Amino acid sequence: DTVLTQSPALAVSPGERVSISCRASEGVNSYMHWYQQKPGQQPKLLIYKASNLASGVPARFSGSGSGTDFTLTIDPVEADDTATYFCQQSWNDPTFGGGTKLELK
């Protein structure tokens, strides 16, 4: 299985820029996708194929990377962005990262 590694948690102040990283154990081309999950809710697609913004997602969210290293950037961060963010690859059988919990200071 392709293992995806994310930092467990980050804390930022509203209005700042935050970058959330995801590293794959092997190359996944551009087939990395990002989701936001709030407590008690289902995940929501934010970014697909590394850098494509999903429908209805604010332009404050962006994605970059290819191969093994990927980044989700939120700029500027808003209070409503408090959530856990997951990366997912589909180059091989789908796997997810462990999630990064974003908290606001």
Place this chain on the structure above:
Amino acid sequence: EVQLQQSGPEVGRPGSSVKISCKASGYTFTDYVMNWVKQSPGQGLEWIGWIDPEYGSTDYAEKFKKKATLTADTSSNTAYIQLSSLTSEDTATYFCARCEGDTRVSFNWFAYWGQGTLVTVSS
């Protein structure tokens, strides 16, 4: 509007089975593969497998090949997952998720999700 409506919470005894449903609306059910994803309490996400409603074909993650059975009823636009031989390890929230992507069954992402169904295994 694409909607995936899952059935309510389930409680199963150890060794028994449960079956969860996911009713799709807002699109042609047979046009897209349906995936299932597990989320254990306070944990991350695990892909279980997919079913192609048009052909009835399935694929499972190795870990779930003996645990999960995926089916679909095209007359009611509903996908199902049955979990068998329940243990405490199966206590989790299960999501159905419709994918989109570069091919019908691979290189895809989960564009739409059901609200999740909590399965609790308890005697």
